[in-house]
Amino acid sequence: MFLEINHSASSVSFDTKSCFENSPSVREELSPIDLYWKNIQVMNKLMGGVVENPILGLLILLGSVSAVESYFRTLICKIIVIDKEAEKKCLNHSLAYGAVLTSIQHSKKIEDVAEALLEGCSFASKKNILESLKNFIGINKGQLPNELTSTLEDFEKVCHLRHCAVHRFGVLGTKNAISLDFETHSVEVGNSLQIGVDEIDNIVAICTNVIKLTNNYLFDFLIKRMVKSNHFNWKWDLRSDKTQFLKYYNLFYSDHFSNNERYKAKQIYNQFRRAEGNV
Amino acid sequence: MIDQNINYWEERADYIKDQQIDDWTVETDDFKDLYKLIVAPGAKMIAGPRGTGKTHLMRYAYNQCISDKNKPLPVYVTYGKYYSLEPFLTTKANAKKIFHTWVLIKLVLGLQHSIKKLSSDKAMPIWIKDEELNGFKKFSKNAEKGHYAENDISEDILRTIHIEWLHNHIRKCMDFFKRKRCILLLDDAALTLTPEYLTEFFDIFRNLIARNISPKASVYPGTTDYGPRLHLGHDAKLANVWKIDFENKKDLLHEIARKRFQSEKLDIPENILNLLTIASFGIPRTFINMINDYLSEKNINSQQKRFNKIIETHSDYLRTEYRSIKKKLTQYGSIIDVGEKLFDSVINILSEANNKLSDKNTKQIYIGFEKSNRANILEERMLRFLIEAGLFYPKGEVSHGKNRKYVRFIPHLLFLMQQRAFSAKSRGFNPDNILEFINRKNTKHPERKKIQTLLDDEDISSIKLDLPLCSNCSHERLSESQKFCHNCGTELINESKYQECMKISINELPILTKWRKNKILEETDIKTIGDLLHHSTPASELRKGKGIGEIKSEDIYKKTLSYVKEFLS
Numbered sequence: 013m014f015l016e017i018n019h020s021a022s023s024v025s026f027d028t029k030s031c032f033e034n035s036p037s038v039r040e041e042l043s044p045i046d047l048y049w050k051n052i053q054v055m056n057k058l059m060g061g062v063v064e065n066p067i068l069g070l071l072i073l074l075g076s077v078s079a080v081e082s083y084f085r086t087l088i089c090k091i092i093v094i095d096k097e098a099e100k101k102c103l104n105h106s107l108a109y110g111a112v113l114t115s116i117q118h119s120k121k122i123e124d125v126a127e128a129l130l131e132g133c134s135f136a137s138k139k140n141i142l143e144s145l146k147n148f149i150g151i152n153k154g155q156l157p158n159e160l161t162s163t164l165e166d167f168e169k170v171c172h173l174r175h176c177a178v179h180r181f182g183v184l185g186t187k188n189a190i191s192l193d194f195e196t197h198s199v200e201v202g203n204s205l206q207i208g209v210d211e212i213d214n215i216v217a218i219c220t221n222v223i224k225l226t227n228n229y230l231f232d233f234l235i236k237r238m239v240k241s242n243h244f245n246w247k248w249d250l251r252s253d254k255t256q257f258l259k260y261y262n263l264f265y266s267d268h269f270s271n272n273e274r275y276k277a278k279q280i281y282n283q284f285r286r287a288e289g290n291v
Numbered sequence: 292m293i294d295q296n297i298n299y300w301e302e303r304a305d306y307i308k309d310q311q312i313d314d315w316t317v318e319t320d321d322f323k324d325l326y327k328l329i330v331a332p333g334a335k336m337i338a339g340p341r342g343t344g345k346t347h348l349m350r351y352a353y354n355q356c357i358s359d360k361n362k363p364l365p366v367y368v369t370y371g372k373y374y375s376l377e378p379f380l381t382t383k384a385n386a387k388k389i390f391h392t393w394v395l396i397k398l399v400l401g402l403q404h405s406i407k408k409l410s411s412d413k414a415m416p417i418w419i420k421d422e423e424l425n426g427f428k429k430f431s432k433n434a435e436k437g438h439y440a441e442n443d444i445s446e447d448i449l450r451t452i453h454i455e456w457l458h459n460h461i462r463k464c465m466d467f468f469k470r471k472r473c474i475l476l477l478d479d480a481a482l483t484l485t486p487e488y489l490t491e492f493f494d495i496f497r498n499l500i501a502r503n504i505s506p507k508a509s510v511y512p513g514t515t516d517y518g519p520r521l522h523l524g525h526d527a528k529l530a531n532v533w534k535i536d537f538e539n540k541k542d543l544l545h546e547i548a549r550k551r552f553q554s555e556k557l558d559i560p561e562n563i564l565n566l567l568t569i570a571s572f573g574i575p576r577t578f579i580n581m582i583n584d585y586l587s588e589k590n591i592n593s594q595q596k597r598f599n600k601i602i603e604t605h606s607d608y609l610r611t612e613y614r615s616i617k618k619k620l621t622q623y624g625s626i627i628d629v630g631e632k633l634f635d636s637v638i639n640i641l642s643e644a645n646n647k648l649s650d651k652n653t654k655q656i657y658i659g660f661e662k663s664n665r666a667n668i669l670e671e672r673m674l675r676f677l678i679e680a681g682l683f684y685p686k687g688e689v690s691h692g693k694n695r696k697y698v699r700f701i702p703h704l705l706f707l708m709q710q711r712a713f714s715a716k717s718r719g720f721n722p723d724n725i726l727e728f729i730n731r732k733n734t735k736h737p738e739r740k741k742i743q744t745l746l747d748d749e750d751i752s753s754i755k756l757d758l759p760l761c762s763n764c765s766h767e768r769l770s771e772s773q774k775f776c777h778n779c780g781t782e783l784i785n786e787s788k789y790q791e792c793m794k795i796s797i798n799e800l801p802i803l804t805k806w807r808k809n810k811i812l813e814e815t816d817i818k819t820i821g822d823l824l825h826h827s828t829p830a831s832e833l834r835k836g837k838g839i840g841e842i843k844s845e846d847i848y849k850k851t852l853s854y855v856k857e858f859l860s
Contacts, residue, residue, distance in 0.1 A: 053780030060769070060777035157441070158449045162385040196519055213774045220782075221384040 044087035045227045045266040051079035052216060059212050069207025070177040076212075076219045077136055077174045080167070083223050084135040087230070087263070088148050089126035094259045095234055096243040101150045105129050138168040151233060160225045166218045173215075176205050224269060231264040239288055248290040250281050257281055309354055319543045321534060326352055328507075328530050330362060332472060334500045335507045336523065339532030340681040341857070342576025345509035348532065349476045356474065357408050363472035364409075364465050368401040370394065371479035372435045373488060374859035378787040380487055383439060387491045388449055393434045394495050395452045396427045398475060399460070406464060415467050418460060437789065454498045461504060472503045480508040483679070484619055484788050484859055490518035497521045511679050535573035535684050535701065544568045544578045551579065559585060562722035563598060569729055570602060570705040574681060581605060595720035602709050609703065611801055613680040615858060618795070619788055622771055623676070625753040629746065630673045634682055636745040637702050640738050642712035645728070649715035654728055656704065657686065657737030659697030669754050670742060674700075682706075691739065699737050704729075759783075792858055793821030802850045807843070810836035823851055 042050060055075045062069045091098045111128030115121070129148070134140050141164060145151040153161070172188045182205035189197040207215070235257075238244060244256050261277050273279070285291065328335055329352040339345050349367060356365035376393060379386035403424065406415050426444050433440055461473050477496070482489045492508075497520050499506040512533060517523055545564065548557060559567075559582065567585065571578035584601050591597045613631065617624045637658045644655040660674075677683040677700075686699040707713065713728035714721075743751060758768040766778035776783055796819055797803070797811050814836040817823045826832050833844035 056775040056777060056780035058777075059775070063769075158388060158446055159383060159385040162388050209769050209777070210772060213770075213772065217774045225384060 043263060043265055043267075044083050044090065045223055045264065046268055047086060048079050048083040048220075048223050049266065049268045051082060052076060052220065055079065055212075056216060059209055062207070062209055062212060066206060066208070069212060070182055070205065072212050073170070073174055073177050073207055073215055076215050077171060080219045080222055081135040084141060084144065084226075085127065085130055085133070087227075088144060089123055089130060090263055091149060091230070091234065092126040092129065093122055094263065095149075095238070097237055097241050098149045098234075102126070102129060102148055105147075136174060137171045138164040141167075149230070149234075151230075155233075157225075157229065160222075160229055163218065163221045163225055167222045170215050170218055173205060173207075182206075227264050227266070227269075231260065235260050235284060236287070246288075246290075248285050248288075250278065253281070257284075309350070319546070321543070322348070325530060325532060326355075328528075329476070330356065330474065332503075332505055334496070334505050334527035336527050336529045337507060337509045337532055338512045338529055339509075340511060340574065340679065342574045342681075343533045344575050345532055346478055347575075349478050349507070349509060352474070353476055357405065360469070362470075363474045364405065364461070364468060364470035365474050365476060366398060366401040366405050366461075367476040367478065368397045369478040370397065370482065370492075371856060373479075373482050374484055374789050374792075375435045375437045376488070377485050377789045377859075378437045379439065380485065381785060381787050385449075387487065389434060389439055390488050390491055391495060392449050392452050393431060394492060395454065395457055396431045396448070398457060399424075399427055399452075400431065401475075402461060402464060409468050413468075415464065418463060454495070457499075458501055458504065465503070472505070475499060475504065475506040477506055477508040481511040483511060493518040493521040497526050500526065512685070533573055533681075533684070535704075544571065544575060547575055547578065548582055557582075557586075560594070560722075562726060563594065565726055566598065566708070566722055567601070569726075570605070570708055572681065572684070572703050572705060577605065594722075598720070598722075602705060606705055606709055608801075609680070609682065609705070612857075613676070613682060616676055616680070618791070619858060621791070622756045622758055623672070624757045625755060626669060626673045627676060629750045629753050630677050632750055633673070633742065633745055634677060634702060634706075637700075638706045638710055638712075640740070640745070641702065641707060642710040644734075644738055645707070645712040646716060648734070649728075652731055653734045654713065654731040655734050655738060656701050656707065657699050657733060658702065659689065659691075659699045659737035659739045661739065661741045662688070662696040662698055663741075664694075667754075669756070673754060674698075689737070691736070697737060697739055789859065790821075792855060793819060793824070795820045795858075797823070800851065800854055802854050803847065807836075807839070807847060810839055811847070820851060820855060823848065824855070 052075075055072045058068055058072050058075075062072070092102050093099075107125065107128055108131060111125060111131065115125045115128070130144070133144055135144065142153045142156075146153070156164075169192060172191050176182055176184055176188055184197065184200050184203055184205065186201055189201045238256075238260075239246060246253055246256075250257070258277065261280060265275070265277075325337070325348055329337070329348065337345050337348065346369075353365045353367040356362040373390075376386070376390050379389055383389060399419070403419070406418070409415070426448060429440075430445060430448050433445075439445060465471070465473055480492060480496075482492055496506050496508055506527075508527075512531070521527065523529055545568065548564070557564075563585070564582075567578060567581045571581055581601050584604060585597060588597050588600060591600065610631070614627065617627045641655055641658060648655060674683065678685055682703050683700040684703075686701060688696050688698050690696050708725070713725045715724060715728055717724065756771055758771060758773075760767060761776040761779065761781060762784055763781040764776060764779040766776055768783065769777060774783055774785070775781065797817060798808050800808065800820070803811075811817050811833065815832050816835075817826065817829075817832055823829050823833075829848055830841070830844045833839050833847055834841070839847070
């Protein structure tokens with residue numbers, strides 16, 4: 013006889029397909045950075061509820077890191093599609109049979125194949141982000157500016173908090189305490205994570221800094237690398253170079269963060285031309 | 292003999308030459324104790340409001356250590372220009388890293404300065420390449436202009452400079468010059484406008500503490516936020532430079548006057564000098580200023596009018612300085628206003644109390660605020676502003692029965708004098724009688740009050756932060772440091788304080804005469820502090836004003852710079 017110590021469980025009918033029905037993704041229309049902003053804004057608006065409902069803080073933490081992950085995933089797969097050097101870097105990577113099948117039968121989009129390359133990747137840590145930049149785009153961590161690496165270090169702290177929230181319902185474990193600075197955190201081991209308005213604010217600011225800096229850095233890096241690699245014959249006249257230039261410009265341009273005359277395509281193109289010594 | 296090249300009136304130790312620092316130092320017992328603390332092993336915080344002699348003390352200790360082989364190797368650095376790095380907080384994600392590196396580079400440059408001074412006897416071999424040193428100088432110079440050069444040299448500096456690296460170099464120098472210890476004198480470390488940097492600074496401070504290496508930092512009183520890692524009392528001891536013990540201070544200030552102004556030139560009656568000593572509230576810079584003012588008001592014959600004018604000028608100056616916090620920290624505007632009302636109320640209460648004591652043999656200069664069971668952070672902040680500005684001198688807590696504790700303060704005595712608190716109901720001006728009153732013993736207990744009873748309901752409800760609304764949806768903010776609006780999700784704009792300072796109109800500069808202000812505003816393109824300091828040829832622009840020549844333009848520029856320094860320090 014099976015010994016029961018609590019009530020018996022009931023039957024549940026759960027069709028996960030219904031979770032996705034009639035909710036098409038907006039990814040196609042927005043640049044990755046605008047997609048990030050759209051997602052993080054939703055998180056920001058929840059901030060006011062944290063005072064009355066503190067658990068919301070943990071959910072905003074998860075949502076914020078997820079918004080960063082989504083940015084990297086979308087951006088990298090779009091880079092693989094438009095950038096020849098990145099494409100070259102990925103030619104040897106393996107792909108799941110299911111991903112190829114979906115692409116042939118349903119989407120027929122090369123972006124989806126590229127995204128399938130990232131299926132096994134997580135971007136919820138500094139290490140993972142740096143590895144992906146190296147494996148899919150060909151950037152070594154030594155090339156990154158200090159401003160970005162310092163911000164990724166802050167982001168790493170956010171990821172450790174996320175780890176507590178996801179795996180321990182917010183309780184700080186020893187491993188996370190060691191990573192966060194054992195000297196100041198050891199006394200907090202076993203304590204519950206409490207994310208208030210100020211903490212959310214800082215978390216969102218760190219995530220947004222990661223995105224702003226990465227977006228600026230990758231645009232500068234890729235477009236300059238393209239000149240060195242001779243994949244395109246630049247004429248240094250916007251009328252001739254427009255199509256190629258706009259592929260990169262549109263990928264990184266943000267309706268929200270580039271809302272200033274100095275970020276218009278023509279201005280940036282002129283700066284690019286000057287930086288390459290073609291005034 | 293009077294040397295025409297020396298400014299005997301100079302009240303800021305930053306601008307005094309080494310020789311004068313040594314000559315003008317008054318070695319009272321208190322001073323000797325503080326000097327010993329500075330030179331002795333162990334980390335120290337030297338606290339005192341502006342003008343109490345922190346810089347003087349540090350520079351004196353530095354000179355003594357340089358010239359005595361048995362004393363520790365000294366390194367003196369001033370962080371007064373930290374505010375130039377403040378705009379990075381809103382424009383660079385790695386602002387704290389840049390600040391951290393700047394703090395250490397300043398120490399490297401300070402070490403190099405000490406090596407140069409010590410090398411007159413015995414030259415130290417090259418410890419750092421010229422190229423590297425020039426890179427550091429450039430980095431520091433750029434940072435102090437609010438600029439970070441995005442190039443490989445700067446990136447490399449950010450990567451290479453760290454505390455252990457600095458410790459190694461300090462040790463090499465200690466070995467070479469055969470100094471057993473090293474003291475790092477970190478002046479102007481109050482960094483009041485940038486709490487973000489303050490926390491980072493004290494983290495660096497704590498990590499600088501090592502075997503035979505002890506940092507000493509000068510801070511303002513009332514600073515309580517030393518960051519999560521530094522434990523005051525354990526990691527570093529606090530020493531207070533600001534003392535208002537009348538008897539000892541009288542000797543100290545009189546001696547300062549004698550040394551600075553050379554007694555034969557001091558045409559001030561003894562009793563007036565004593566009154567000025569008390570009115571300066573233990574702050575030597577104020578005392579020097581007052582004497583300077585007294586001597587320059589020769590046209591006023593009446594001693595009373597002359598004295599009253601000084602009291603009035605300085606009370607205006609102290610109020611202006613206190614109110615200037617509103618401009619620096621706009622979110623505390625209402626709190627600063629209520630703080631001033633509280634201060635005035637205390638002055639009235641103590642003046643009345645002294646009027647009642649006029650026939651007795653005691654005086655009352657203490658106010659005691661009843662301590663509430665629940666700490667009110669903003670109320671405490673309000674009192675801290677009054678302490679920082681030197682308007683309240685903290686005298687610690689006293690207990691009056693079970694669960695009744697009072698936090699005691701002495702308000703600036705100049706304001707009590709202005710209210711004729713010590714004139715014993717007399718209408719005339721009798722310095723000796725005033726001095727007799729002030730020298731009486733204090734009553735046994737302070738005037739005990741609840742802060743709430745000294746303010747009306749409107750004032751009490753004004754003890755709150757003034758936070759700007761969201762520029763997108765006009766929603767109120769939840770907290771002081773909020774970066775994103777919780778209503779519409781938009782990024783909130785927090786303007787840099789440095790930039791706010793640059794926007795101050797020339798018309799608002801208290802240090803310029805009305806004539807000069809009008810000339811500048813009407814006849815030149817300079818309208819704000821920023822226009823002047825960022826102008827490529829400020830002197831030529833100023834001289835467009837008719838009547839402003841080389842000397843005046845230089846003076847205006849210097850005064851504006853010193854105003855900015857005071858404003859942001």
